[in-house]
Amino acid sequence: MDAVQSALLGAAAAAALTALTGNTNAQRARKAAIAETLQQPKAQEKAKVDEGPPENVGILALEPYFPSTYLEQSELEAHNGVSAGKYTIGLGQAQMSLCTDNEDPTSMGLTVLTSLLKKYDIKGSEIGRLEIGTETLTDKSKSLKTSLLRALGNPNVEGATNLNACYGGTAAFLNCVNYCANPCNKGKKAICVIVDIAAYARGAARPTSGSGAVAVLVGEDSWLKFGGVKASWTEDVWDFYKADHEVEYPQVDGKVSQECYFRSLRGCYEGFRKEYEARTSKLFAYSSPAYWVFHAPYNKLVRKSFSRLQYYDDPAAPWCAGLDIEGRDYDKLAQKRVEKDFNKKMGKGLEVSRRIGNTYAASVFMGLCGVVEGEDLKADKELAVFSYGSGSIATMYNLVVRETDGDRFTLVKCRERMKLKERLETRVKVGAEELDLALDCREIMHSNPKGYSPLYPTASLWEGTYFLQGIDDKFRRSYSVKKGPVEVHGGALATAMVKRLVKEKNEGKVEREETKVEEGFIPITGVAVGLPGFEDPFSADNIDKLLSGQNMIHPISGSLLASMLEKNVYQLKTTPSGREKIKITSEEMTLKLAAKINDFDATKFGVPKSLVGTMDLAASVGVACGLNAMKNAGLLKGGNGGWELEEGMRDDTGVIYITSFPGLDATVDEVMRFLQSKTVGAAGSERLVEALRSKFLRASAQGKLSDEDEASFARLRARAREEIEDEVRDGSVYEFDRKFLFKVLCLGNSQLAQVAKCRGPNCQVNTACSGTTTGLSIASDWIRLGRCKRVVVIAGDSASSDALLPFIGNGFVALGAATTKASVDEGARPFNPSRSGMIVGSGGVGIVLESASVATPRSAPILAHLIHSQFSNSAYHGAAMSSPHIASELTRFLADVEKLHGITKEEIAQHGVYYAHETSTNSSPTASCSYNEITALRSVFGSDLLSRMLITNTKGFTGHSMGVSFEDAACCSGLKQQKVPPVANLNEIDKHLGDIKLSEGGDYAHRYSLRLGAGFGSQVAWALYGR
Structure with a gap:
């Protein structure tokens, strides 16, 4: 930096100071600095040179x-x-x-x-x-x-x-x-x-x-x-x-x-x-x-x-x-x-x-x-x-x-x-026919740019090329950079989707893509999530946290770890000499990580205080998510501080509640309170009096006590009872919860209905870890069959709570399905050859589905569409996945998608994202969750198409939240924002999985999200979402 530049920079700094403070001293200093610098011979010479015109421009x-x-x-x-x-x-x-x-x-x-x-x-x-x-x-x-x-x-x-x-x-x-x-x-x-x-x-x-x-x-x-x-x-x-x-x-x-x-x-x-x-x-x-x-x-x-x-x-x-x-x-x-x-x-x-x-x-x-x-x-x-x-x-x-x-x-x-x-x-x-297809496709974009996502894949672009990510509902454009080399297969550039939509445009069948909604797509108008791992489970930026892959997994407390170890857990392992029972005796042998959801005040969501007392943690999280999703969908404009439906919507609004352990949190809590009261607390005083009397009786030669002794023990009993009554009054001793039946019989579905006044169809669904995807499928059926005009699907599970983790967590430890790693970066490694098991989580999801006949007239904020869904059972095993059956179900699913909606598997692979169920279980290279999934996908899509489809996963940073599918929420919100969550701790891919493309997160142009939900008991659910 030369002297003149130094002077000018000093002058600029002084001017800024003067503007902020009105300091005339700064002005004087500025003038003095310039004058002193310009008096220097070199500076004067340089200034004369700089006065000359630029040359050879x-x-x-x-x-x-x-x-x-x-x-x-x-x-x-x-x-x-x-x-x-x-x-x-x-x-x-x-x-x-x-x-x-x-x-x-x-x-x-x-x-x-x-x-x-x-x-x-x-x-x-x-x-x-x-x-x-x-x-x-x-x-x-x-x-x-x-x-x-x-x-x-x-x-x-x-x-x-x-x-x-x-x-x-x-x-x-x-x-x-x-x-x-x-x-x-x-x-x-x-x-x-x-x-x-x-x-x-x-x-x-x-x-x-x-x-x-x-x-x-x-x-x-x-x-x-x-x-x-x-x-x-x-x-x-x-x-x-x-x-x-x-x-x-x-x-x-x-x-x-x-x-x-x-x-x-x-x-x-x-x-x-x-x-x-x-x-x-x-x-x-x-x-x-x-x-x-x-x-x-x-x-x-x-x-x-x-x-x-x-x-x-x-x-x-x-x-x-x-x-x-x-x-x-x-x-x-x-x-x-x-x-x-x-x-x-x-x-x-x-x-x-x-x-x-x-x-x-x-x-x-x-x-x-x-x-x-x-x-x-x-x-x-x-x-x-x-x-x-x-x-x-x-x-x-x-x-x-x-x-x-x-x-x-x-x-x-x-x-x-x-x-x-x-x-x-x-x-x-590429072939000459590609010109008309490309320009006709640009016509579709130009005539209806609002909410547009490009139809052409980015595989044909040079590495480092910027491309149009999408155009949002306010016509704002976003861009990303192509990673990886050019890929054009067989000289064909236009995908099956491009050809189909261009044909429909030219034949006048479809003027705007939105008309497809009337042909069976179900609009998703509201999404909300309750996240574990954060102080506030319902932060306003929850969706952004989910899509950006923020970590929600943390080490469990020492007391909870001790509670895990006292349950006398054994693993059954196969050894060269046969099967052997191994007792879990140390911290190194049990799980040490979990994604726990914090307590929150449900009254902030319009839930009456009297009703809060009838909810267990899973139900309260699910209900709060449902109310938030309905609010985001613009449905709650009635009474109770704006947490109720207007009268005209109540009879047409259904509720489905998904949980893997209905009422179990409340049941375990009640039983544990009772057991603790039998071993500790004020109730022990009365038992001590009776034990002392028995000892006196055994020592008495006559086999009975004197009247004076009996009177003394009567006074001790009375005093103990007074202490118990005092402790009952201040809550320090067990008393049966008179609201227990409400907690185990009136679950989140009825409780959400009570708060928001949803009088339509109502039920609870439990298909283990495929629950949310299954519930969304049932909801779409209700809407298509005309049973109601909208459904609020909520899910809540609290498997990592203090009450359930010693039982649910130990259940997975006993099966050898839970990781025992102590750090998140070592324990949460989906698709990695060193993955070592799942991490138990908790949380909630709320998703609102509506008929297009009511969503469109009220200008509902449509995030995505549920295009097609399907659920079934492999009739195979309590815990293991049947890759052949999953593949056959996917084949059936995709055939229906093409038949009913004209969308081919080629389009889904090239324009879609697959949200994997991957739990990081890895009992052997060919007996893991991801291996079963990828094998099924490859058998249906083929190696070439599969290598082009982006694959992502959320459990690497959310933990496994059981029946709560954060993946379905991410599918909808990701399509809206054109973002995809990253695969956590992605540094190596298991070679047994073959050539797959895993997400690094961030902006990603896509039109579809394909989701597999798999649950204990051979439950299988598929869902396809679209923009």
């Missing part, structure tokens, strides 16, 4: 981007049924880049800008201006520049989006040049990002589609400096425009547009020639520049245009005497005369556009990339650039090659780092 670096897939124009000719050569000769195009619905101008801009910054190690603080050139708008107000700033990490950056058809890139570039040439900005660099997606409706113009982006770094000491000569031509014409905001395609008058192009070229050329000759005192002709770069909608237009320059130089030349410049004879002769010059001066620049197609505003900059890549550019070589944008605006300007003073940005480095030829050659070719 121009291009420091170029970075192009185009999609990783392309099609051959010759194959498109055959596909469209036109004559061979119509596109390859008639348009002069060879290939076309293909852009699907998972890329847009923002994603491409982020990709190319991030790549530029990374390749040249550019810091955001070096950039003072960021300009955008595009005509592919995703917002009519918000500048694309604001979305790209995330890559710079510097908010102090000028610039905005420039819009005028294909001219926006040139406007952005010239703005950057002017910025860097301004002495006020000396030392700063600028970047212009030019990006466009050229898309046309079916017809003659569609073969001129294409897409791409270029990032241009502008600054001093450039190797391709701005020459300073330029001329422009503007008109008010309607040759190409996009006034219809309902479609992505332009209105085009091809004939008028070509005429405007020629007219603008002549106007710019003649103005440029005049300016050039005035500035340099040299004659200028079309042959003067070493290279030309033209805006290239298609190659044939550029070839025609270039041939006209010789006419503009000398309209009276003998060779063209009597020829009409607009005629075919002129074209043939003129192109033949300049063919050698055309190939020499324009060939390399046009090669890129011939292979990727029209890139609108980025076209001339793609041409510059081609020249840099393919030509031997020597110092002082001159390039002339012609840029045209319909409407119309055109500019011609010159660039000059030079040797740089520094070595950070050079021509050689630019050529090496672009790797343009290599990137063109490593693209993946």
Whole structure:
């Protein structure tokens, strides 16, 4: 940092202090610091240098981007049924880049800008201006520049989006040049990002589609400096425009547009020639520049245009005497005369556009990339650039090659780092039919962007490419970065879902995807969870905690550990000598981790205090989740402080309560209180009196006591009874809970109904650990059968409570199914070869399902849809899973999904997330929960599809909450937010599981969530959710 910079920084700091405190001392200090610094000889000399204008401003670096897939124009000719050569000769195009619905101008801009910054190690603080050139708008107000700033990490950056058809890139570039040439900005660099997606409706113009982006770094000491000569031509014409905001395609008058192009070229050329000759005192002709770069909608237009320059130089030349410049004879002769010059001066620049197609505003900059890549550019070589944008605006300007003073940005480095030829050659070719499918798919997105999730998978994208994650209900777009290499299988890009939805759109069967709701999808309108491991089980950010994978598992207390060990537990293990009973005698042999839910005040959820006393912990958690979910769904607007349904909804609202241990928490607590009263407490005084009397009787020779002794013992008894009554009154001795029957008979389903006034169908379901998924399936059946219009499915379990863990936890210890690890990172390892067993958890879930007939009219907040569900039993074993039966049930399930809803397993694999039941049990490599699941999935989906489907799991951070399925809640909320929980402690995958893709968490574009619920007693439940 030099002295002047130090002074200015000091001044800035002092100014900030003054603004905050009004301290005039800071002002004086600031002035003194500047004066003292500027008096130094070196500082004065430096200041004089800095006063000079920036020199040799121009291009420091170029970075192009185009999609990783392309099609051959010759194959498109055959596909469209036109004559061979119509596109390859008639348009002069060879290939076309293909852009699907998972890329847009923002994603491409982020990709190319991030790549530029990374390749040249550019810091955001070096950039003072960021300009955008595009005509592919995703917002009519918000500048694309604001979305790209995330890559710079510097908010102090000028610039905005420039819009005028294909001219926006040139406007952005010239703005950057002017910025860097301004002495006020000396030392700063600028970047212009030019990006466009050229898309046309079916017809003659569609073969001129294409897409791409270029990032241009502008600054001093450039190797391709701005020459300073330029001329422009503007008109008010309607040759190409996009006034219809309902479609992505332009209105085009091809004939008028070509005429405007020629007219603008002549106007710019003649103005440029005049300016050039005035500035340099040299004659200028079309042959003067070493290279030309033209805006290239298609190659044939550029070839025609270039041939006209010789006419503009000398309209009276003998060779063209009597020829009409607009005629075919002129074209043939003129192109033949300049063919050698055309190939020499324009060939390399046009090669890129011939292979990727029209890139609108980025076209001339793609041409510059081609020249840099393919030509031997020597110092002082001159390039002339012609840029045209319909409407119309055109500019011609010159660039000059030079040797740089520094070595950070050079021509050689630019050529090496672009790797343009290599990137063109490593693209993946797809069939010509993919063009219509991709553009029709973009039509679906463009016509109904609200709540849109891209249909195309990201497998075809290059690693490091930004892609469109989704568009939320407020039209806000989110983006993620592709991880992993390109995967395109068999040259097919469009998935079965794309083909199906495009077919339905073209046949007019489905105008909007939401109409599928009426065909059987059940809207999910409310979700809530009660989480273990946190001080407040019902924090407002619970869903975010669940989706981000925050840990909820902690070591259990010493007293609870002691209670575990006193239960005289044995494990039955197979040894070489046979089966052996091994007693659990030490802390090392038992579980030490659990996910425990804390107590909470249920009255905050509208539960009357009198009713709270009739609830055990599991029921109270489930009821609170149900009330929260109903509140989130916008259903509770009645009495009791807004915790009741309005009268018109009560008879149509059902409740299903899921728990694995109904009333057991209350039962164990009651029994333990009684047993403790028999061994400790005030009740022991009366027993001691009776024991003492018995001892006196045995010692008496007559076998009886004297009247005096009997009277004394009577007084002792009376005194003991008084103590007992006192202790009963203050609650320190056992008294049977008169509300016990309510706790074991009136469970969460009836209690939620009582609080919220739900008078519809009502029941409790227990299918062990598949309970929530089974309950949701029953609820959807109720709605489809017309039994009610909405169902609140609640689940609550407290297996890790102080009352139940010594019994439930020891049950899993006895089976060898619980981990005995002491740390969370060692004990919670789903899919890991070192996984060692499950971790007992607790918690609650509330999910509201509604009929579309009532959800849609009231504009309910739809999070997701339950597309299809199914539950059954393997009739196999009390604890083990039957992989063959699970696979057969999944086959049946997926067949029904395709038959009823037209969704194939290929679509689910490519656009879905699988929420695994995985409990981390691992008795052997081929006898574990995850092995059974993955084996079943692979037998149904096949290895190829399974390797593409993202797999996640929540039990690694929530513990196993028994009948409470946090996975179902995450399915719904994850689809809404387009996020997926991470697999906990993911550092290695069990090789016996094969090639699987496990979630690292965060943003993930998906349309489906597939869920398996498996429970003790061979219970199996499947559910498919969709956006």
